[in-house]
Amino acid sequence: MMSSQVSQASYRGRFAPSPTGLLHAGSLTTAVGSYLEARVRGGEWLLRMEDLDPPREVAGAASAILQTLEALGFEWDGEVVYQSRRHELYRAALEQLIRAGLAYGCACTRKEIAAQARRGVDGFVYPGTCRNGCPPGRSGRAWRLRVPPGETVFVDRLQGEYRQDLERDIGDFVLLRADGFWAYQLAVVVDDAAQGVTDIVRGADLLVSTPRQIAVQRALGVATPSYCHLPLMVNAAGEKLSKQTLAPAIAPAAAAVELRRALIRLGQVSPPECGSLAELWSWARDNWSLERVPAGPVAV
Numbered sequence: 658m659m660s661s662q663v664s665q666a667s668y669r670g671r672f673a674p675s676p677t678g679l680l681h682a683g684s685l686t687t688a689v690g691s692y693l694e695a696r697v698r699g700g701e702w703l704l705r706m707e708d709l710d711p712p713r714e715v716a717g718a719a720s721a722i723l724q725t726l727e728a729l730g731f732e733w734d735g736e737v738v739y740q741s742r743r744h745e746l747y748r749a750a751l752e753q754l755i756r757a758g759l760a761y762g763c764a765c766t767r768k769e770i771a772a773q774a775r776r777g778v779d780g781f782v783y784p785g786t787c788r789n790g791c792p793p794g795r796s797g798r799a800w801r802l803r804v805p806p807g808e809t810v811f812v813d814r815l816q817g818e819y820r821q822d823l824e825r826d827i828g829d830f831v832l833l834r835a836d837g838f839w840a841y842q843l844a845v846v847v848d849d850a851a852q853g854v855t856d857i858v859r860g861a862d863l864l865v866s867t868p869r870q871i872a873v874q875r876a877l878g879v880a881t882p883s884y885c886h887l888p889l890m891v892n893a894a895g896e897k898l899s900k901q902t903l904a905p906a907i908a909p910a911a912a913a914v915e916l917r918r919a920l921i922r923l924g925q926v927s928p929p930e931c932g933s934l935a936e937l938w939s940w941a942r943d944n945w946s947l948e949r950v951p952a953g954p955v956a957v
C-alpha cells in the first residue's frame with residue numbers, strides 16, 4: 658500500500674502550479690495564501706510542478722514560474738518536484754486500483770460519450786458503458802475509477818461543508834487518458850500522499866474536483882488531507898483569471914506591489930503601503946489571518 662512509507666509532518670503544505678502559462682494575479686494569490694498558512698502554522702511548504710499535460714504546456718513557463726516565485730521572496734522546502742518525472746508512481750497506483758477491481762478500461766470515445774451522456778457539475782457524466790466490460794470487439798483506451806455510491810462529504814476550512822454525489826454528478830472518471838497522459842485527479846492524490854502533504858490550500862476552482870480526489874484516496878488507502886479553498890479571483894466580467902481570459906503575467910520587478918495586492922485580495926487588513934519586500938513578508942507572517950479571507954469570488 659502507498660500509505661506505509663510516508664512520514665507525517667505536523668503541517669506540510671504545497672503549491673502545485675501547472676506550467677500552462679505564467680503566474681498571474683489568481684495563481685499568485687493562491688501561492689501567497691498557501692505559503693502564509695503553512696509558515697504561520699510552523700509547517701513546511703513544498704513546490705510541485707504539475708507538468709503532466711504537454712499539449713497544454715507553454716515552453717519556458719515552468720522556469721518562469723519558479724523565477725517569479727523566487728523574485729517575490731517565496732522560500733520552499735526541498736527540491737521542486739516535477740510530475741513529468743513521476744510516471745512510475747502513477748503507474749503503480751493505477752495497478753493497485755486495477756488489482757483491487759476499482760479501476761477499469763474504457764473503450765468509449767469523446768464523441769460516443771457526448772452522444773449519450775447528460776451534463777453534470779464538471780462536464781459530461783460518464784454513463785458507465787464499460788463499467789462491466791468493454792463492448793464486444795473493443796478494448797480499453799482509457800482507465801477510469803469506479804466511483805462509490807452515495808454522497809462524498811468533506812468540510813473545507815473556508816468554504817464549509819461540501820457534498821457531491823459522484824455517481825450522479827461526475828460518473829466514473831479518467832485516471833489514465835486515452836492519449837496516454839496521466840489524469841490530474843490521479844497524479845495529484847498520488848503525489849500529495851507520497852510527499853506527506855497534510856494541508857491543501859488552493860483555489861476554489863478545484864473545489865468541484867475534491868470529492869474525486871477523496872474517492873481516489875479512499876480507493877488507494879491513503880489519508881485525506883485537510884482542505885482550504887481560497888476565493889476565486891475573477892476579472893471585471895466575473896470570469897476566472899486564467900491564460901484563457903488573458904490575465905496579465907506578474908512582473909517580478911513589481912514584487913512588493915504584487916505581494917501587497919495579493920494580501921489585500923486575501924482580506925488582510927492594511928499591509929504597509931511602502932514597505933520593502935522583506936518588510937511586507939514580515940508584516941504578513943505577523944498578521945496573517947485565515948479568518949479574514951473571504952470565501953466568495955474576489956474581483957481583481
Ligand code: GLU
Binds near residue numbers: 672673675845859863
Ligand atoms: N495544478 C493545478 C492547477 O494549477 C493545481 C493542483 C492543486 O493545487 O491541487 O490548477
